[in-house]
Amino acid sequence: MDAEEFRRRGKEMIDYVAEYLENVEQRPVYPDLEPGYLRSLIPSEAPLEPESYEDIMKDMERVIMPGITHWHSPYFFAYFPAASSYPAMLADMLSTAIGCIGFSWAASPACTELETVMLDWLGKMLQLPESFIAGTDGQGGGVIQGTASEATLMSLLAARCKAVRRVQTYTSDKSEVEIFSQLVAYTSEQAHSSVERAALIGGVMIRKVPTDSNYAVRGDSLKKMVEEDKAAGLIPFYVCATLGTTPSCAFDQITELGPICNGENMWMHIDAAYAGSAFICPEFRPLLNGIEFADSFNFNPHKWLLVNFDCSAMWVKKRTDIIGAFKMDPLYLKHENQESGLVTDYRHWQIPLGRRFRSLKLWFVFRMYGLQGLQAHIRKQVALAKEFESLVRADKRFEICAEVVLGLVCFRLKGSNELNQNLLKKITNSREIHLVPCQLSGRFVLRFVICARTTESRHIQQAWQHITQLTFELLQEPNH
Amino acid sequence: MDAEEFRRRGKEMIDYVAEYLENVEQRPVYPDLEPGYLRSLIPSEAPLEPESYEDIMKDMERVIMPGITHWHSPYFFAYFPAASSYPAMLADMLSTAIGCIGFSWAASPACTELETVMLDWLGKMLQLPESFIAGTDGQGGGVIQGTASEATLMSLLAARCKAVRRVQTYTSDKSEVEIFSQLVAYTSEQAHSSVERAALIGGVMIRKVPTDSNYAVRGDSLKKMVEEDKAAGLIPFYVCATLGTTPSCAFDQITELGPICNGENMWMHIDAAYAGSAFICPEFRPLLNGIEFADSFNFNPHKWLLVNFDCSAMWVKKRTDIIGAFKMDPLYLKHENQESGLVTDYRHWQIPLGRRFRSLKLWFVFRMYGLQGLQAHIRKQVALAKEFESLVRADKRFEICAEVVLGLVCFRLKGSNELNQNLLKKITNSREIHLVPCQLSGRFVLRFVICARTTESRHIQQAWQHITQLTFELLQEPNH
Ligand SMILES: Cc1ncc(COP(=O)(O)O)c(C=O)c1O
Numbered sequence: 001m002d003a004e005e006f007r008r009r010g011k012e013m014i015d016y017v018a019e020y021l022e023n024v025e026q027r028p029v030y031p032d033l034e035p036g037y038l039r040s041l042i043p044s045e046a047p048l049e050p051e052s053y054e055d056i057m058k059d060m061e062r063v064i065m066p067g068i069t070h071w072h073s074p075y076f077f078a079y080f081p082a083a084s085s086y087p088a089m090l091a092d093m094l095s096t097a098i099g100c101i102g103f104s105w106a107a108s109p110a111c112t113e114l115e116t117v118m119l120d121w122l123g124k125m126l127q128l129p130e131s132f133i134a135g136t137d138g139q140g141g142g143v144i145q146g147t148a149s150e151a152t153l154m155s156l157l158a159a160r161c162k163a164v165r166r167v168q169t170y171t172s173d174k175s176e177v178e179i180f181s182q183l184v185a186y187t188s189e190q191a192h193s194s195v196e197r198a199a200l201i202g203g204v205m206i207r208k209v210p211t212d213s214n215y216a217v218r219g220d221s222l223k224k225m226v227e228e229d230k231a232a233g234l235i236p237f238y239v240c241a242t243l244g245t246t247p248s249c250a251f252d253q254i255t256e257l258g259p260i261c262n263g264e265n266m267w268m269h270i271d272a273a274y275a276g277s278a279f280i281c282p283e284f285r286p287l288l289n290g291i292e293f294a295d296s297f298n299f300n301p302h303k304w305l306l307v308n309f310d311c312s313a314m315w316v317k318k319r320t321d322i323i324g325a326f327k328m329d330p331l332y333l334k335h336e337n338q339e340s341g342l343v344t345d346y347r348h349w350q351i352p353l354g355r356r357f358r359s360l361k362l363w364f365v366f367r368m369y370g371l372q373g374l375q376a377h378i379r380k381q382v383a384l385a386k387e388f389e390s391l392v393r394a395d396k397r398f399e400i401c402a403e404v405v406l407g408l409v410c411f412r413l414k415g416s417n418e419l420n421q422n423l424l425k426k427i428t429n430s431r432e433i434h435l436v437p438c439q440l441s442g443r444f445v446l447r448f449v450i451c452a453r454t455t456e457s458r459h460i461q462q463a464w465q466h467i468t469q470l471t472f473e474l475l476q477e478p479n480h
Numbered sequence: 481m482d483a484e485e486f487r488r489r490g491k492e493m494i495d496y497v498a499e500y501l502e503n504v505e506q507r508p509v510y511p512d513l514e515p516g517y518l519r520s521l522i523p524s525e526a527p528l529e530p531e532s533y534e535d536i537m538k539d540m541e542r543v544i545m546p547g548i549t550h551w552h553s554p555y556f557f558a559y560f561p562a563a564s565s566y567p568a569m570l571a572d573m574l575s576t577a578i579g580c581i582g583f584s585w586a587a588s589p590a591c592t593e594l595e596t597v598m599l600d601w602l603g604k605m606l607q608l609p610e611s612f613i614a615g616t617d618g619q620g621g622g623v624i625q626g627t628a629s630e631a632t633l634m635s636l637l638a639a640r641c642k643a644v645r646r647v648q649t650y651t652s653d654k655s656e657v658e659i660f661s662q663l664v665a666y667t668s669e670q671a672h673s674s675v676e677r678a679a680l681i682g683g684v685m686i687r688k689v690p691t692d693s694n695y696a697v698r699g700d701s702l703k704k705m706v707e708e709d710k711a712a713g714l715i716p717f718y719v720c721a722t723l724g725t726t727p728s729c730a731f732d733q734i735t736e737l738g739p740i741c742n743g744e745n746m747w748m749h750i751d752a753a754y755a756g757s758a759f760i761c762p763e764f765r766p767l768l769n770g771i772e773f774a775d776s777f778n779f780n781p782h783k784w785l786l787v788n789f790d791c792s793a794m795w796v797k798k799r800t801d802i803i804g805a806f807k808m809d810p811l812y813l814k815h816e817n818q819e820s821g822l823v824t825d826y827r828h829w830q831i832p833l834g835r836r837f838r839s840l841k842l843w844f845v846f847r848m849y850g851l852q853g854l855q856a857h858i859r860k861q862v863a864l865a866k867e868f869e870s871l872v873r874a875d876k877r878f879e880i881c882a883e884v885v886l887g888l889v890c891f892r893l894k895g896s897n898e899l900n901q902n903l904l905k906k907i908t909n910s911r912e913i914h915l916v917p918c919q920l921s922g923r924f925v926l927r928f929v930i931c932a933r934t935t936e937s938r939h940i941q942q943a944w945q946h947i948t949q950l951t952f953e954l955l956q957e958p959n960h
């Protein structure tokens with residue numbers, strides 16, 4: 001395929017994409033097929049000779065589309081949103097075309113520098129404390145990670161390294177591994193599984209702090225655990241607090257946790273993967289109060305800020321902490337300007353070496369929407385969640401299971417877990433809307449999240465009508 | 481931006497991209513600017529209100545392009561290639577539009593299933609042993625990782641977990657951390673820094689095995705280290721062999737290393753990040769002999785197989801090994817079909833949770849090029865490297881520093897390291913071609929790699945002419 005053919009096919013593809021997104025609500029949101037469906041639809045080996053482009057595109061509808069869960073259907077209410085917008089898609093085409101691998105400043109200065117400045121822009125939108133802003137001479141700054149899981153892992157590794165150095169200054173005979181075996185990390189019992197995984201990878205213990213009736217971690221509970229562990233000779237070194245937990249969008253009390261972390265020399269990381277985007281609205285910003293105590297903070301613009309996956313924004317107060325976690329400089333990656341202090345080599349900030357030019361997506365989205373446009377997007381989706389909440393509350397057969405703060409509504413039929421499991425099964429099998437469950441205080445709960453950028457009030461109304469219809473059918477069944 | 485505007489802007493963007501790639505050789509390959517150049521060119525905060533699309537695109541030329549190192553210029557010979565092709569770019573647009581986050585089978589069955597089958601296709605192209613192919617009932621199979629660094633880390637974590645379980649079966653009183661402190665990993669002193677990093681992350685010791693005169697690790701050297709370490713009470717558990725090292729594209733002797741690994745219960749991972757793509761050609765496939773001993777194998781189609789970043793292909797012989805490294809199943813990620821055995825939930829195979837629909841890129845590239853087209857691409861680039869090698873060999877002032885097997889030529893001026901450093905400085909500052917150095921046996925060496933898909937003989941000739949011209953100038957200088 002030469003440039004001429006690319007021009008033609010590329011334009012057809014733009015039309016295909018626009019067509020797909022405009023009409024996605026007409027497709028069943030969740031596929032109806034058996035595991036292993038795809039293998040028999042295509043050859044078992046790659047072709048020796050080129051095939052025609054038409055055949056490949058035909059296979060998109062024959063092979064791929066029937067197996068897609070349509071995350072951008074306005075009837076998709078599962079997990080958390082996967083952000084998407086046209087400006088981000090255009091920027092991503094650019095980033096693919098430029099195709100630089102920006103592991104160091106020299107590997108493409110614009111890639112590194114735009115990232116630092118975009119994270120400053122975004123940090124200011126969130127009103128992050130000055131200490132997280134790189135500016136021209138700050139000690140802190142931001143980086144784009146692929147995912148929140150990687151951000152959490154990086155923060156834990158940086159904290160581990162810092163803890164080892166600290167312990168070794170007063171007990172210089174202790175080996176690194178000996179210290180590892182005494183380190184304890186803490187997170188909410190409601191935290192995302194990636195936090196426990198990070199501890200597992202890093203080879204340190206992790207304890208789950210119980211939550212209050214709002215599913216939030218409070219200072220007292222953390223304090224108590226830390227005291228116990230210290231008394232047992234362990235070394236508390238890291239806390240991952242969550243703002244907007246995955247099951248119910250609960251908010252750990254970081255104003256209580258922060259002073260404890262700072263007092264005990266524990267690294268405080270804040271994971272706001274989903275909820276973080278909302279903090280650009282002044283009315284939601286108070287949820288971030290306490291951020292000043294944190295060593296690192298992360299949220300996913302690729303969840304709720306109209307920037308397509310992958311783009312997870314992370315800030316640290318001291319860049320040296322994160323770089324120090326594992327700085328390595330083979331000659332083929334060294335470059336002239338490296339020691340100037342002005343230069344950031346982002347490969348020291350992350351697990352992978354290679355990295356895409358992801359800040360272009362942020363730049364396009366910030367400029368095409370403006371802060372006000374982004375705020376409008378968040379507010380609209382929160383209002384839709386409130387609309388759904390009212391519908392649930394008005395039906396006495398149902399209950400709301402957690403406070404609705406942002407775009408997630410946790411609800412259930414009053415009754416057994418089995419009843420609710422059966423309802424969800426009916427919903428899933430209907431393929432008209434899609435949602436997933438969670439567990440709260442031992443109860444099976446349905447999670448309804450406003451996801452697609454194009455979800456409107458009519459989709460919410462339609463979804464609720466559908467749920468009540470299926471509920472009616474379920475309650476008619478003899479052994480429901 | 482609505483769908484209509486996207487159609488218009490998207491088509492303009494296709495033209496911009498085609499135009500950029502067709503004419504990239506006219507741009508200086510390496511930017512001429514000072515660190516920090518970008519910040520002053522754009523506002524210090526995001527706009528409140530939307531800006532015009534025209535202004536943003538104007539800024540591409542004003543702000544971004546001057547700061548780009550053009551990896552797809554035919555005069556770019558640095559690092560290793562970053563693959564790129566039009567079919568991959570089209571497929572990536574689709575993957576962005578579908579925008580599913582394929583962490584589990586249910587999150588988009590096509591995303592998971594196409595990946596498994598494409599890795600089977602690719603595995604067959606490489607003639608991997610049957611045990612790495614998933615098929616319908618294999619124990620092994622493939623996965624797309626973001627980068628080789630992640631693949632190495634995953635393999636090391638899987639090996640660590642397996643080693644702990646094994647040790648605990650005969651010394652059940654040993655704690656996990658105690659065992660960690662005895663584990664030793666091995667890799668070549670020429671290995672990529674990501675291997676040492678993986679060990680650092682996993683909290684295990686790593687030893688660098690010395691190489692022979694071809695910069696390859698031999699069985700005897702590994703054997704000797706392993707014996708020493710066992711005698712010292714340590715537990716050798718993991719070897720990362722490299723096929724195609726980053727400095728000089730050397731090949732560890734895996735037919736010698738394999739039996740040692742298998743005999744000592746050490747996990748053998750093979751990192752062929754760059755060279756792996758060449759194994760689709762029968763004439764290069766012998767370099768992979770010994771793969772049958774490996775537990776896991778990885779290479780980057782995003783380096784040399786015309787698939788844009790990110791796409792790093794990894795295979796394991798036993799999927800349970802890698803899944804077992806950290807399987808976690810919160811309710812909101814559970815789904816009906818999960819336990820059927822037919823179903824792969826790729827989030828258990830990787831560090832991040834979220835993942836893009838990356839196999840579409842493989843599918844498009846395999847089908848649009850056909851195996852023969854891909855082989856032709858590899859052969860052409862190897863021939864260009866040989867052409868450059870001949871030019872160097874014909875000039876008695878220069879020497880070749882390592883056997884030229886694939887697309888990398890290591891060379892230097894006969895003379896001091898300083899002389900060669902000065903030559904490289906001249907080259908870098910000229911901005912007509914771009915390459916980076918490495919160190920081999922204490923000597924400063926220039927690496928010349930065939931990178932861009934569009935590099936032709938005339939670019940090689942031109943590059944060599946340029947190098948000899950700068951050499952001439954350098955040798956004229958009084959204190960060269
Ligand atoms: C609170 C929280 N943290 C982390 C994650 C993991 O996100 P990622 O896929 O970016 O690793 C999620 C995903 O839903 C989440 O809700």
Ligand SMILES: Cc1ncc(COP(=O)(O)O)c(C=O)c1O
Nearest residue numbers: 353354627628629672725726753
């Ligand atoms: C041999 C080898 N291994 C690993 C890597 C790291 O690649 P990635 O950016 O995919 O982590 C490289 C990069 O050049 C390499 O040459």
